[in-house]
Amino acid sequence: MEHRIGVFVCHCGSNIAGVVDVKRVAKQLADYPGVAYSTDYLYMCSDPGQNMVKDAIKEHNLTGVVVSACSPTLHEATFRRAGAAADLNQYRVEMANIREHCSWVHRGDKEKATEKAIKIIKTMIEKVKQNEALEPISVPMTHRALVVGGGIAGIQAALDIANAGHDVVLVEKTPSVGGHMAQLSETFPTLDCSQCILTPKMVEVSQHPRIKLLTYCEIDDVSGYVGNFKVRIKKKAAYVNRDICNGCGLCVEKCPRTVASEFEEGLATRKAIYTPFAQAVPNKPVLDRDNCIYFESGKCGICQKICPVDAVDYEQTDEFLEEEVGAIVVATGFDLYPIVNIGEYGGGSIEDVVTSLQFERLLSASGPTGGEVRRPSDGEIPKEVVFLTCVGSRDPENHVSYCSKVCCMYLTKHAMLYKHNVHDGQAYVFYMDVRTGGKGYEEFYQRATEEDDVLYVRGKVSKVFEEDGKVMVWGVDTLTGRKVEIAADLVVLGLAMVPNSTAVELSKKLKIQVSEWGFYSEAHPKLRPVESLAPGFYLAGAAQGPKDIPDAVAQASASASKVCALFSEKEYHREPIVAWIDEDECSGCKVCISVCPYDAIEFDSQKGISRIQEAICEGCGACIAACPSATIQQRNLTDSQLYKMVSAALED
Amino acid sequence: MKIPYYPGCTLHERALDFDKASRECANVLGVELEELPIWTCCGAVFPLTTDSVMEILAAVRNLAYAARMGDKVVTLCSFCYNVLKRTNKVMREDEERREKVNLFLRADTETRDKTESFLKKDYVGQVDVLHYIEMLRDVVGFDEMAKRVKTRLEGLRVAPYYGCMLLRPHGEMKFDEHPEQPTIFEEFLTALGCDVVDFPMKTECCGGFQIVRDEETAIACSQTVVSSAVKRDADLIITTCPLCLYNLDRKQKEMEKRVNGFRKIPVIYFTQLLGIALGIDDEHLDFSDNYVDPRPALAEKNLV
């Protein structure tokens, strides 16, 4: 076949052209064997740029296109569409990355960068020459979504998907949906009560005909691929048959064992058999085996005796459910950075140094103090309250490096609500920067200083300790250059948000990426912020990075719309860049089967050969490297192509 | 068991009481502290400037002497421990300074002792620097130590003062897992049967060598530490450092003058307390240099 390749060199503004002599590149490649057309342009991805590609394909009857620009993750899809629009098979369009792989890393040396760009493009020309015209692989798809995590993000995603007409399985590991938002008092910047806006959604999620709500359940295993996931869910033994339990609460009332309540952040107790909070959904108890007298010693058994419907069942065991879904939304939320790691602030040993979530409970009308701010040690109303921002965050040396994003705002809210509660009290906020990027946030902060007399002190506190019944705070005011000491009644720590403790383990089961600190990685920080790199997985809420409620909800709705977009087609279309086995050459040794991480290879025992299931193969290439008969090839990345590409790179 | 021991100049002179008690306790616990046959002052403070070579030479010599005797060296004074341990890290990791320092050491070989090679080889950090308390924990074992206790110090409220030099910089000293809330002395005291008094100033500075430049400044620091322990109802404070003891104990004389209603508290070395528990005889327990006599507090609990 005669090759008629088109080469399109992008300036990317000055991103590429500032370093690479793009004119020379285009000119030189025009003479390269097989190239029929070569040009450069300021922004290839723009409308005129794309039209240039389309026109050239028609005019010069091109058989392949190499767009020399940025990374394929960014614009491969763009140019493939352009090619297809001009009736060129989209798999005959390739990107040569002369930005990330060249201009960005060789700023100092124009000459060498230009030469390198030419080489990169030549390799892609060689590749395109042998690219087959392929068609996407179509696979059947289950139009049903799994949402992991029942906090506000998971709830929102589940409702949006269900309201669009798709079935949803919502899995929550604790006994109730609601997440951390259920613990909050009022929310910034509007001060609407958290429970009032959340509980209706919790109820809706539990009653929605398209949502299957599984609380007290965990993801055990996920297999399959986008459109066709199989999920194994562990239904933890609740020792209460929650199907027949009528939620009367008698067992909870009579249970003699009390332990610290997780929901109340240790500021109050719960029973061994318990619902986490009064508005829990579902409002049915679970029994905490680790703290139950019956499980300790075989005595007690009161809950079983008292239950009017015989729902308490000590013999219950974990059960496993299988669900089939086509897409998965991960919304596992956050934890607070562990207070024990902050030794200089007492590491959790000082009673009147509380975490931000504890303070939410102290402010909450449904909290342990009925919404009156009283300090834990002696129940007194604190008159001097110090709030510390950036506790653990922005501290790459000792803790986590990132900004936790929401603490400035919630501490401002705390200080304000405290003042609304204790009029003659004084609130101090130690800060490094007050970050108020959000609609109405700056105004909220200003209100706290102007109307509620919150005193902001610029400086990071070095030490917090107890003395004479006070909590001493050693800080600084860098604006005046003075060391500052406050004898406080209560100190509130704005601890950094960290990913939920189960996030990393779950990421391994889902085979999706996490970033350095354990937050799930998005496919592209700007352009694909709610998708994971692994197809079929979507991210919502603080599991992806610190977020406040508006952002978490927005991201949840965005993932839901991505799921709906996926479900808008009957079948799922996959990239055909997969491995294939030459049946005549395969010796049936099965080595490939043992190395494939996706279980994509089956053995045809009649013919005695291995066969790759295109619908599953991810094109990772493990089998290709392992096959002793060298009979597995990757479509459009064959040995022969690679050989030509390497030769092109090495020749002068 | 013999372990090479570097006393340092203060324990050789002004803090003989510390040296005496520590050696005797070690004996009782089956460890012989074998003093390096030759040693010099380590320099007392570790130089923080990156080009220091001469300033660490003395410390390296001591480490090199120790290397001729074994693979460890035990020390007691917090400053010595800090200087030796940090210098050791330089010798292990900073190639340039290691080379320069060894040039000096090689010169030692030629000029000092012509018959026998003084140092068999270059010093490259062969020795591990141990604090005596680490020796108690890791070599003797706190459990083993507890078994040898004759008089459990029941009811005695002891505040362990760490100060700066054992703990900082944490990344290098790695003295305790929790630099802000260390626990090694708490474990030690618990093994002796004491009531441990946790006090917020246990890792704050006593004023250190600033006592020489400006007494006021240093005393303000040491008073903060002392008062903090007093407020927590401690019967006494223990320390590992002669300079801390000087600032915390001897300067209480000044604190009394300056602060109305100042309450005194005895400060003793941790090995003196250990000595009491192990029942070592009085000749090894010398409190004559202490400004605040610890004996009344001990007598109250029937410990002397």
Added chain:
Amino acid sequence: MRLRLSREVIKDDLVRRVEDLSGQNIAMCYQCGRCSAGCPVVDEMDILPSEVIRLLQLGQIEEVLDSKTIWICASCLQCASRCPRGVEFSSICDALRAIVLRRRIATPSVDAGDVSRVMVTDAPQMGVVGALRKLNG
């Protein structure tokens, strides 16, 4: 008190020398002030530790070399141990003193002759040696 900033002022050679000698990158300090907040002797200082670093960031090294602060530091390393950015002010302080002492541009804050007889006979040797080494050079 107007400060005229320019590249020349900020990129002061002596400031670079402080960075070399201390092994610290002055630009890493984000001025949280924590070093100052925890310093046990800050009450006696005329310029806070964090302000010393700020002045160095602004190229104002002379002001820093003249300060009392650098002689008051007790080398307790509390500043360094709690700094979120891993900046060791204690080392910067040593470097600043070294510059003064090596150039003899000021009289040492502790003079060997001045250390009173009482001190020499009363204080532990390590205290005297330490003070002379840190403050006399």
